[in-house]
Structure formats: C-alpha cells, structure tokens
Amino acid sequence: TEMTNDVGQKNVTKNMTSSIQSLPARHLRANQTFVTMALAAIHASQRAAWEQGVTVQAILEWQYPDWSTFDAPGPSSFQAGSGGAGNRHGRTDFPQDVVLQAMRSVVAQDSNGRLGAKVTGDEDASKGSSLDSASNLESVLIAAYASGEISGASNTLDTNAVFGKAASLQYNFMTKNIMRGAQGIISQRMDQLQYWADTFYMSQPALAAYGLYTRNVDALTQAYAQVRLYLGVLLYPEGSGSKTGLLGHIRNDDGSWADPAVWVTGQGWGALGMLRVAAALGQSESSSSLSNPTKSNIVDLLHWTSDLLTAAHATFDSDASLWHNYVDDSSTFLDVSGSLALAAATYRLATLAPSLVTRTSLTNAEAVYRRVIPHLNSFGQFGDGLQCVDALGFSVPGYTSVESLSFGLLLESARRTYSKASNGQTTTLIRTIERLQL
Structure with a gap:
C-alpha cells in the first residue's frame, strides 16, 4: 500500500507474508514485586497530562484487563443497554482505580477541555500540547460507562453528568478547536502546526475509544485516518539509511525537522498506539458484522505496527538487552523506558497476529523483561546501571520516570495475555483477528 504524506515523501507499507504461523507456548509468570513497587511509585508521583494518560492505561490493562479493548469479553461489553450496573455485562469487577484516576483528570481539566492539564x-x-490530554479520554469514558452515564441502544453519552461532560469537552476540543494541516492532520501543539511521535498514543487511541463507547463511526474512522496521516509525516521512507522505517520525533508543517532523531520512546508510542486503535476497531462490532473497510483498516494497522517493530528490532542491542535512546546511534545511552514500550508492543502484536512477529523479536522482548523488571527498588528507581529519559530533562538520563514504570506494567500485561493465548486461553479480539486475511 503506497502512502503519500503531507510533506512530499512517500512511505511504502510492506505486505508481509506469514512466515510464522504460531509462536511457541510459554508459561510466563509476572514479577509481582515489580508490579507492587511500580504501582506504589506511580501513585506517589505528580503527573503531567501525558504521564497521567499512560499511567491510567497501565492500571487498566494490568488490574482490569476485561475492561480494556485487548482483553474485553467482546463487542457486547461496550454496548450500554440500560446503563448503570448493567453496563458491566457480566464483569464482576468495578474499575475502581481507573474511575479514581479519571476523576483526577476531570478535576484537572482546563478551560479548553484538556483533561489532566492543570x-x-x-x-x-x-x-x-494540544493532544497530550487526550490520552486521558479513554479512562474518563470507562468511568462514564461504568457509572451509568452512557445508556440506550445508541450508547448516548450524558453530557450533563460528571464524566460524560468531561469526555464531551475533551472530544469536542480535539476535533473542533485545534489547528490542522493538510488533509486534516491534527497538530500536536497549541500555537503552531507541528507533529510529534507521541501523538500516536495520545490522540488516536482517544478518537477510537470515543467512537467505540459512543458508537460514533466518524470518530473510529478518524482514528485510523490520523494514524495514516501521522505515519505519512513522521515515518522515514526507504533510502533513509539507518532511519528507514522508523519514526522521526518532531516535524514542522513545512517539512523541516524540529527533532529528526529516532527516539526509542517514539517508536514505542507509535507501536502501542496503533495497536490500541486496531483493538478498538476490532471491538466495535462482532467479527461477523465488521464491515470490509473496518477489516481493511485493522489489517493496515497491524501491518504498520509490524513494519515499525521490524525496523526497531533491527537496531536492538542484543549484548545489552536494550535499545539505545536514539535507536540508530549506539553512542546514546541505553533507555529503559522506550525498551519496555517496544517489548510490550512486541508481545501485544505476537498475541494478536503471531504471523507478523518473528521469533527473534519475541526473544528480544523477553530479554528486555529479564534485564529490567527485576531491578526496580522500593523507591521506584531502577538499579544495576539502568537508565531512562529524565522527564524533567529529556536530553539526559535519569533513574526512573512515570512513563518507564507505566511501560513496565504494560509489558507485564501484554506478556501475561501472550502467555495465556499461547496456551489456548484466547480472547474475543484474538479470534476476530484470526478471521482476517493478514
């Protein structure tokens, strides 16, 4: 599939053949000590909007997997019915911690409608940032849904209720009040047209979640469209040397690079975000009811994720069992945060579409897990010489960050689901994707 971006480049998405039909069964156990200490450190942290977004997603996927789009019982679990407790659709748990975090985002919503911004x-x-706050929208929608603020056959959102109003304000802001470039690409910044790799995880899954929870087909379509536009702008095309197939970090609307580096965190944001959009599309209807365009979009997203991960794994430092901060530059430090994100994305894709992941990639993901996860201390800091990007000084390494702890939890969650699936405990989403022509 040829994809022309908005600044004159062409990116080619490969049509991968299914060289691997299945990956080996694995009985993988979580490191509960890491989980406990990571959660404690996260809850003790002060968080910017984007950190809040990845934090609550990590809590969702680890503590309440059946409320996530990856592991939910099926499309019916996103259909409101009469509202109230009936919205649980057989789920025995109430996503208490997600709802609490959603309330934190609502309380910190600014006058624009940006969740968690204050x-x-x-x-x-x-x-x-115009779009970091969107990373909190899915959790607010879950809170609205679980609290009965979404009801009826059309999943009507009560815009006068606490969570419903906050979700509506955030959605309207991101779709109506932010500057757009060519073909409608939404800017990552408030005061200029600029596009960041982070956006793959911030706004595109938010659009998909809004579409899923409110049965808004336009929002689901826009989620896919924004992924495609952002790939067109940020993905380095064939012939770009060591950067080929990877995401540059920040690009201006005139085509110049504000930051041309291929950050490992940027690759992680991209891969994880595209998988979340694919999952939301896969849960939007039963497998027998999915439209051909939706099926095609899911397939595109999975292939794009696979292509990105393939390019990233080609840069993996197998001696260190980590990626470098700039994945194509071994003189930069080895970054825990982005390495955990890419490992999580690798396990997620291996679970959903094993034919699109190589054994080597899965081996790399497990190597990251074993190198990093055992070395978190009770203060939420990584030891044994491990470093991550300092959230307060992006050009220098530190010893912990909210995003690194959250990515670690996302890896634990993805690895757990992979282990179950490889031993026969599949999910509705996995079975839906199995029916697609990859």
Whole structure:
C-alpha cells in the first residue's frame, strides 16, 4: 500500500507474508514485586497530562484487563443497554482505580477541555500540547460507562453528568478547536502546526475509544485516518539509511525537522498506539458484522505496527538487552523506558497476529523483561546501571520516570495475555483477528 504524506515523501507499507504461523507456548509468570513497587511509585508521583494518560492505561490493562479493548469479553461489553450496573455485562469487577484516576483528570481539566492539564495552576491555556490530554479520554469514558452515564441502544453519552461532560469537552476540543494541516492532520501543539511521535498514543487511541463507547463511526474512522496521516509525516521512507522505517520525533508543517532523531520512546508510542486503535476497531462490532473497510483498516494497522517493530528490532542491542535512546546511534545511552514500550508492543502484536512477529523479536522482548523488571527498588528507581529519559530533562538520563514504570506494567500485561493465548486461553479480539486475511 503506497502512502503519500503531507510533506512530499512517500512511505511504502510492506505486505508481509506469514512466515510464522504460531509462536511457541510459554508459561510466563509476572514479577509481582515489580508490579507492587511500580504501582506504589506511580501513585506517589505528580503527573503531567501525558504521564497521567499512560499511567491510567497501565492500571487498566494490568488490574482490569476485561475492561480494556485487548482483553474485553467482546463487542457486547461496550454496548450500554440500560446503563448503570448493567453496563458491566457480566464483569464482576468495578474499575475502581481507573474511575479514581479519571476523576483526577476531570478535576484537572482546563478551560479548553484538556483533561489532566492543570498541574500547578500556572499553565497557559493557549500554549503547550494540544493532544497530550487526550490520552486521558479513554479512562474518563470507562468511568462514564461504568457509572451509568452512557445508556440506550445508541450508547448516548450524558453530557450533563460528571464524566460524560468531561469526555464531551475533551472530544469536542480535539476535533473542533485545534489547528490542522493538510488533509486534516491534527497538530500536536497549541500555537503552531507541528507533529510529534507521541501523538500516536495520545490522540488516536482517544478518537477510537470515543467512537467505540459512543458508537460514533466518524470518530473510529478518524482514528485510523490520523494514524495514516501521522505515519505519512513522521515515518522515514526507504533510502533513509539507518532511519528507514522508523519514526522521526518532531516535524514542522513545512517539512523541516524540529527533532529528526529516532527516539526509542517514539517508536514505542507509535507501536502501542496503533495497536490500541486496531483493538478498538476490532471491538466495535462482532467479527461477523465488521464491515470490509473496518477489516481493511485493522489489517493496515497491524501491518504498520509490524513494519515499525521490524525496523526497531533491527537496531536492538542484543549484548545489552536494550535499545539505545536514539535507536540508530549506539553512542546514546541505553533507555529503559522506550525498551519496555517496544517489548510490550512486541508481545501485544505476537498475541494478536503471531504471523507478523518473528521469533527473534519475541526473544528480544523477553530479554528486555529479564534485564529490567527485576531491578526496580522500593523507591521506584531502577538499579544495576539502568537508565531512562529524565522527564524533567529529556536530553539526559535519569533513574526512573512515570512513563518507564507505566511501560513496565504494560509489558507485564501484554506478556501475561501472550502467555495465556499461547496456551489456548484466547480472547474475543484474538479470534476476530484470526478471521482476517493478514
């Protein structure tokens, strides 16, 4: 599939053949000590909007997997019915911690509608990120759904209720009030047209979640469209040397690069975000009812994720069992955060579409797990010489970050689902994707 971006480049998505039909069964156990310490450190942290978003997603996937799009019982579990407790659709748990985090995002919603945006109270509503706050939308929608603020055959969102109103404000802001470039690509920044790799995890899954929970086909379609547009702008095409097939970090609307580096975290945001959009599309209808365009979009997303992961794994430092901060530059430090993100994405894709993941990639993902997960201390810091990007100084390494802890939990969750699936405990989403022509 040829994809032309908005700044004159062409990116080619490969049509991969199914060289691997299945991956080996694995009985993988979680490291509960890591989980406990990571959650404690996360809950003790002060978080910006994007950190809040990845935090609550990590809590969702680890603590309440049947409320996530990856492991939910099926499309019916996203259909509201009469609202209230009936929205649980047989789920025995109420996603208490997700709802609490959603309320935190609502309380910190700014005048634009950006969820979780007010941290100090000194933020300028006309500046900063336009889309980081969208990373909190799915959790607010879950809170609305679980609290009975979404009801009826059409999944009507109560925009006068606490969570329903907050979700509506965030959705309207991101779809109506942010600058757009060519073909409708949404800017990552408030005061200029600029596109960041982070956006794959911030706004595109949010659009998909809104479409899923409110049965809004346009939102689901836009989620896919924005992924495609962002790939067109940020993905390095064939002939780009060591950067081929990888995501540059920040690009201006005129085509110049504000940051041309291929950050490992950027590759992780991209892969994980595309998988979340694919999962939401896969849960939007039963497998027998999915439209051909939706099926095609899911297949595209899975292949795009596979292509990105293939390019990333080609840069993996097998001696260190980690990726470098700039994946194509071995002089940069080895980054725990992005390595955990890519490992999580690898396990997720291996679970959903094993034919699109090589054994080598899966071996790399497990190597990251074993190198990093055992070395978290009770203060939420990584030891044994491990480093991650310092959230307060992106050009220097630190010893912990909210995103690295969250990515670790996402890896634990993805690895757990992979282990179950490889031993026959599949999910509705897995069975839906098995019926697609990959």
